[in-house]
Amino acid sequence: MTAMGVSIIIACFINDRTIEESKGEAVAEVVDTSLTRTAVRFNTDEGRVYIPPNGVLYPADLQTGQLVRVEFDSRNPDLVRVAGRNAMLSLLPVGSMLAVVWAVLLPLYWLFRRSANR
Structure with missing residues (x-):
C-alpha cells in the first residue's frame, strides 16, 4: 500500500x-461529475473541441x-488539470x-509478534 501511495504521488508530479x-x-465547461471522474469540454489551441476520456486532474x-x-498538455490533450x-x-x-x-x-x-513470542 505504501508503494502504491508513493507511486500515485510520483505520477501526479510527472503529470x-x-x-x-x-x-x-x-476555459472548460464541466460536462459531468461522478465518483470516478469529472468530464470537461474545452477547445484546444487548434480550435478543436475536446473531452478528455479520463476526465480532469x-x-x-x-x-x-x-x-x-x-491547463493541458498541448501534445496530448487527454492530460488536463484544473488551472492553479x-x-x-x-x-x-x-x-x-x-x-x-x-x-x-x-x-x-505488534499483537501478532507478542502472541507469537508466548
Missing part, C-alpha cells in the same frame, strides 16, 4: 511536469455546468490513507 513542458490553457468542488480554467491546482493536492488524501493503513497494521503486527 504536472508533462503539462508544464507543453502547456496549453483554455484535481477536480475537487467542481459542479456540472461550471466554467473553469484548465497541482500535485501538492495529492499529498493530503494519499498521506491520510497511508496513515490509516499504518495505524491499523502496526498495532496488529
Whole structure:
C-alpha cells in the first residue's frame, strides 16, 4: 500500500511536469461529475473541441455546468488539470490513507509478534 501511495504521488508530479513542458490553457465547461471522474469540454489551441476520456486532474468542488480554467498538455490533450491546482493536492488524501493503513497494521503486527513470542 505504501508503494502504491508513493507511486500515485510520483505520477501526479510527472503529470504536472508533462503539462508544464507543453502547456496549453483554455476555459472548460464541466460536462459531468461522478465518483470516478469529472468530464470537461474545452477547445484546444487548434480550435478543436475536446473531452478528455479520463476526465480532469484535481477536480475537487467542481459542479456540472461550471466554467473553469484548465491547463493541458498541448501534445496530448487527454492530460488536463484544473488551472492553479497541482500535485501538492495529492499529498493530503494519499498521506491520510497511508496513515490509516499504518495505524491499523502496526498495532496488529505488534499483537501478532507478542502472541507469537508466548
